[in-house]
Amino acid sequence: MSGLLTDLYELTMAAGYFEAGKADEKATFELCFRRLPANRNFILVAGLPQVVDYLQNLSFSDDEIGYLKSLEQFRNASPAFWDYLHVLRFTGDLFAIPEGTPVFPGEPVLTLRAPIVEAQIPETYLLAAIGFQSMIATKAWRCVESAHDRAVVEFGTRRAHTAEAGTLGARAAYIGGCAGTSNALAGFRYGIPVMGTAAHSWVMSFACEGEALRKLQRLLGESTIQLIDTYDTLEGARQAAKLGPPLWGVRLDSGDFAVLSREVRGILDDAGLGDSKIMVTGDLDEYRIAELLSGGAPIDAFGVGTQLATSADAPAMSAVYKLVELDILGIKRFTAKYSLDKSTVPGSKQVFRAAERDVIARSGECGSGEALLRPVLLGGNLVEPLPSLEESRRRAAQCIAALPPALRELDQAEPRKVIYSRELRELTDRTRSNLIP
């Protein structure tokens, strides 16, 4: 993993720490979300395996170091710094709230403790990895929740911010409860169920629609999903019905789904295809799904693309990564910033979850409830295998089910009660009075 996949200032600071003789200081950084995105009542954490992979493979090649040396900003960096960077590996500790856990603003999702350069450089990658996948997992849950027991399939790689983001988004969407993805690489890499059968181009490539449907059925058998809106949806439905079984179902991609789904359902039922399903795709999100279902549309499955793959109504997260503590030759120093509207809370932390509230405490405090932050890497090595994707997906379902019902609504609810422990509040006050006399 290229050490350059970060913001330049992480690297100028790395040089600065080194030249200032701080390379042996141990720093503790934490990653948390500053606010909830619009209409969200929690954020579903995802992206941890990518963080671990990054940390365990972080390094700088000769070419990359050569590039940095060529930059004006490193003109005063010493040869010793380049030697240091050349052998740099992540040797620190990572504590994390497991994937599939709902979290709230201010709760540390990750805590990194490492020599300051090793802890500083990962900032950019970690924010992007956890921010993006958590955003998509959260959005996916919303779509799945709105569909009740009907399947929601992630179809959005073409709209994702690069196809690679689509692949990781598919992973996050699966944690959020999607039944599968259209992204074949996500299936290969992560074992996610893959779905999808044909596009309009398939139908258009044949001189007549009936032939296109017949050939697809011959190939796909019981997996067949006929796309029936290329020319005329009801005519397409009649052609699919005429072919009879096997037919998993049909897909509508345009028009008024509330009306068309009923008419298509009638055509399929009249042909004795009562078990064949109706899937809809195109401009769906959690609100549209809820609206269709509350109107009684006979839809069995939803393919959600753009809105899910980009979390279009809330396409960025407020994740931040802040220095909270330094260990200088065994002496601790607590740090915080007091920028207007952007202050931070010092010290290494733990989060305790009880039924009605979360408590953010100092690490080492004994709280009541589940301690959410768990060791993942110690000395750069995995403490135990990471949970499987299926386990993270199950955890998400269980943890969300355990939340108070109001937090599981699609609209903004009364915020979760998250409080700081007394010890942490005292530390905050002490740190502030030390820094701002």
Next chain:
Amino acid sequence: MSGLLTDLYELTMAAGYFEAGKADEKATFELCFRRLPANRNFILVAGLPQVVDYLQNLSFSDDEIGYLKSLEQFRNASPAFWDYLHVLRFTGDLFAIPEGTPVFPGEPVLTLRAPIVEAQIPETYLLAAIGFQSMIATKAWRCVESAHDRAVVEFGTRRAHTAEAGTLGARAAYIGGCAGTSNALAGFRYGIPVMGTAAHSWVMSFACEGEALRKLQRLLGESTIQLIDTYDTLEGARQAAKLGPPLWGVRLDSGDFAVLSREVRGILDDAGLGDSKIMVTGDLDEYRIAELLSGGAPIDAFGVGTQLATSADAPAMSAVYKLVELDILGIKRFTAKYSLDKSTVPGSKQVFRAAERDVIARSGECGSGEALLRPVLLGGNLVEPLPSLEESRRRAAQCIAALPPALRELDQAEPRKVIYSRELRELTDRTRSNLIP
């Protein structure tokens, strides 16, 4: 480039085309944008080198083929299909509108002509690559335009939808006119100027702010940008001013920039640092930049993160990829779909740009104005080296400057006149009457 980095249905269709004896049919697909995003008057095209790289490296490994064989959807695929997929490479032609060209809805940005399987599989990747980079290039132009001659630097990798998307977004932002990026990998890979010096953690890592600023200046010399809002912006400004030159400038990341920039300017000027600049970062977009400058705030440079890296006000594009033409043993068949609100126009095309309007014509028609679609790959090989990133950036500036002034506004203007040639309209009517009797 993994052949699996696509939607599954591209691959089931590939099997279907093959099994239906269509593997030798040549298909022409085109990629275009269906609509303009909100408040945009054009879309600035970017992402072509990534498309070329994908097409020239597309292949399937044994493991990937083994994975596909394991899927229910491919149960009826023949051994011959797997042999075919195993040696599949892109051998077709690619025509493209050059990077840095503003385009309008309906204009084919890419045209692919290849054996149908080779042309079908790339759909997902191409949509994501061109859609994403064009989206970011367009957003970047808006930010740069709003800043007049002040520098806008792309600072958003931490908010991008994966750090990799941040890197490609930095590339697109540079085409759109940004002065540089904070992403070091984007600098290394693409030669984009890189910027950034220190974060709050730098300041916090020292026992006192003054020491942090002094150490940074010692390292960075004339590149020094002091971040002054960790504890108190004006006190930070005074500390930076006390150190004197060299100082490129200071950065404000919180508070009321309109007020603080004036006060900080005064502190710097009073210290004889009239040449030192003020950069602001934090929750900026084109509107906020315009507002600050129209209010006379003495700001010299803007770092734009979230809004730029995610195009947050319009985080997805309506790019589509449609089959327009088939060549079956030398006989042409034109294709289109007539789905409600999603119809397409048949036949291979060219776009002619004149001062006041664009004409979308049939390929081979002789139009007036600049023919925008140019051959990039013929028989899978590059026709000529792609333009450099600098050339694409210059082209963007020149092409946008040549647009009517109303289209260069930040708000929605009267849409560009884009018409179809008579020949293309006749082809559309004929195709429709053939398909829908």
